[in-house]
Amino acid sequence: GIIAEATLLIPLAGAIDVQAEKERLERELQKVAAEIKEIEKKLSNKEFTARAPKEIVDVQKKRIEAAQLASQKLEQALHRLG
DSSP, rough: OOHHHHHSOOOTTSSOOHHHHHHHHHHHHHHHHHHHHHHHHHHHHHHHHHSSSSHHHHHHHHHHHHHHHHHHHHHHHHHHHH
């Protein structure tokens, strides 16, 4: 949401323990990556996509898009931390 995006824009230097923040971001990235994998597995399962209602498949596609976006933001935040 808006608050999460705003916190990424705050200058980070000196405000936080950089190492702790890096570790937190890396854990988040791993969680998001696992979620992406899980959804990709579902979506690549022909049986799932054939049997599941279109709404369910669409929800999974939206979830994977959101997860990919979150992943990009986490990587950018990590990059800024250096």
